[in-house]
Amino acid sequence: MTESLGVAVLGAGHMGADHIRRLDRVVSGARVAAVADPDTDRAKEAAAGIEGVSVHAEAEAALDAPGVGAVLIASPGPAHEAALLAAFARGLPVLCEKPMVPDPAGALRIVEAEVRLGRRLAQVGFMRRYDAGYLRLKAVLEEGRLGRTLMLHCVHRNAASPSFFTSEMLIEDSVAHEIDAARWLLGEELTAVTVLRPRASGGAPEGLADPQFVVFETAGGALVDVEVFVNCRAGYQVRCEAVGELGSVRIGDDQGPLVTVSGSAAAEVPQDYVVRFADAYDREVRAWVAAIRRGRVGGPSVWDGYAASVVAEAGVRSLRGGGRVTVEPAARPELYAGGAG
């Protein structure tokens, strides 16, 4: 492919606007051809100054706009199923933000639709797989120096949650990242989940179960714990430590530059994911564009998206008082053969 890849971006909110900027200014070989958002003012603002872009209220109109050869879905999770099916119907490759489809039945419909096509068309936006720290952690585990991995300890804290956030979304939207990262790092499926609730923080909106402590069991007998705290107020903090038989490896403690002034020294803490994972999103979108230009789609698959939804749904049942809930996924189609993640 010699021409740049024309991308339709669906959703021009926080992530969509950031991906539009990235496609326009950071990633070579691609351009923003169309933007869709029911809030057309927001879409126009995100597309301002981009040559040749068209703006739409309806997602399907953007997919049919001139020059569109791929789709980046950054609308809210419940809108993803319709957008993925519309892209598949047009044979357009997709990068779909997580959660791919929050409801496992809908997620399975996406798997089945791609299997009917007989080839991969979609990549799911689990960007931790492109983060330098996570990649180093995975490399250490694969070297085998630590022996078998026994446990992962994860921390996922946001400074504040959006106003629409529910107790279930701490698992479906936030812990979704750790579910995928654990499957990918360990190469094992998560088979059971238990969600514990400490007392709620006074900093969380009334009624929100925040923080939560989530424990996953894996098929091979490892344990993964996740502290998720989406109104921690202090800043955005994502850490992961793998404990093996012979040692441990930990990422996420890197600080910003140390500023010393007026008798004290302090390091800056990023306030959100757009800053903390900026490099990972860049690498993710670059890899997606490069693969499409070579006629392929790689990265986290719709099966990975489905697996995350099934595990998260089990987590939601545990949160609602189900205790320890076992995960019961559908059979994995041949198209996605290989280990977990």
Ligand SMILES: NC(=O)C1=CN([C@@H]2O[C@H](COP(=O)(O)OP(=O)(O)OC[C@H]3O[C@@H](n4cnc5c(N)ncnc54)[C@H](O)[C@@H]3O)[C@@H](O)[C@H]2O)C=CC1
């Ligand atoms: N990978 C990551 O680290 C992150 C991923 N996300 C994911 O990105 C997606 C978007 O999240 P945010 O940008 O934070 O939400 P947001 O609420 O800031 O923006 C969503 C936008 O989508 C628009 N929209 C609603 N229905 C639509 C439809 N059918 N078609 C097109 N646009 C539609 C809304 O009007 C809004 O402008 C979600 O799936 C979220 O989970 C969000 C934050 C970080």
Ligand SMILES: O=C1[C@@H](O)[C@H](O)[C@@H](O)[C@H](O)[C@H]1O
């Ligand atoms: O994906 C994300 C958001 O949707 C989610 O709400 C946040 O908790 C995560 O930190 C962020 O990476």
